[in-house]
Amino acid sequence: MACITNKLRLAGLRPTRQRVALGSILFGSGDRHVSAEMLHAEALAAGEQVSLATVYNTLHQFTEAGLLRELAIDGSKAFFDTNTSNHNHFYVENDGSLLDIPTGSIRVDGLPEPPKGLKISHIDVVVRLVPDDR
């Protein structure tokens, strides 16, 4: 808990009750993939009173502070990943679940040069999975 407080301070965020609560859920146990709604539900279940708007704001603040990474998986819902290192994902289309693909196991080759004046910030690879009906 103290370490969450510290983590927030280091990131330049005031350790308010809500942030500490959400941070504990997010960073308390290994890598997680959450949507705003999932996190909100968890917070309520844990007895923390937070509004959904605050969850959204907090997720974005954490993302800007580099504590989270936002994932674009599905056209109409944002996911956030507590693992900010450079890694990629399996997405199981049937149940909407996400699995990490370990850092470094994927290599992307043959990238064309980006247009003039632009540089690559980050490459996202999403491997979409469906049932293997065999």
Place this chain on the structure above:
Amino acid sequence: MACITNKLRLAGLRPTRQRVALGSILFGSGDRHVSAEMLHAEALAAGEQVSLATVYNTLHQFTEAGLLRELAIDGSKAFFDTNTSNHNHFYVENDGSLLDIPTGSIRVDGLPEPPKGLKISHIDVVVRLVPDDR
């Protein structure tokens, strides 16, 4: 125009006025990346009366029929691509524009096996670009 009608029939969709109108915009001129809202605006500008809901429904029907591919680029907005072949994208984060990366120029190596019972349906690669401030 007749070819749009035909295309819809082949895909198993009745060529209604709205579908033909939206199809003409989408497939009439090269590869396009559109959001529902953009397409709706274009349709209105072209003098076609369509509701935004119909645009959404039509985009999804086209996607299911294999005429479009849905892109997950941004957490909170869906994009559709008229190029359904296997290719990837540059995403310019500043202005939100999308550029195709030609088929085949990218190779992804070192993929781990998918979990049992699942198989790879499709791999999305999004190369995010930011201004090169040099």
Place this chain on the structure above:
DNA sequence: ATGCCTGCAAAATATTTGCATGTAA
């Protein structure tokens, strides 16, 4: 006390659904 920062209610935005209506056979 003062002024910046926070968190939430309300607003805005984005998407889906249910059903009256239209259309092909």
Place this chain on the structure above:
DNA sequence: TTACATGCAAATATTTTGCAGGCAT
């Protein structure tokens, strides 16, 4: 005519914003 598909109004889902109030100084 009949049955099914269609398209839109209304409902829902998702995200952002504006501002009253809290907090560190």
